[in-house]
Amino acid sequence: MKKRSAVEPGMRTCGACYGRSHKLCAGCMRASYCDPGCxxxxxxxxxxxxxxxxxxxxRVRRVADxxxxxxxxxxxxxxxxxxxx
Numbered sequence: 683m684k685k686r687s688a689v690e691p692g693m694r695t696c697g698a699c700y701g702r703s704h705k706l707c708a709g710c711m712r713a714s715y716c717d718p719g720c721x722x723x724x725x726x727x728x729x730x731x732x733x734x735x736x737x738x739x740x741r742v743r744r745v746a747d748x749x750x751x752x753x754x755x756x757x758x759x760x761x762x763x764x765x766x767x
Contacts, residue, residue: 698724710735 696703698712698720707713707721710732715721 696720696726707732709733 685714694714695701695702698715701716703714703716705715705717706734707715707728711726712735715724737756
């Protein structure tokens, strides 16, 4: 059993050991964990809620999609012919 660190009011608590937490689930950005081991331990219980939160895997997927669109737009702008005056 892990040693729990003191949790002050208003702080996030780990979804597995209920200790102090600093990392959010990359899928839903709602659950928090103190380390990857606790996240792995809690995954079986968290999986359904995580996937239901956003079928496209939450914020991480949206950021990746935005980055891809920006790359495409940037490539299109640099390869477009320059208008002549």
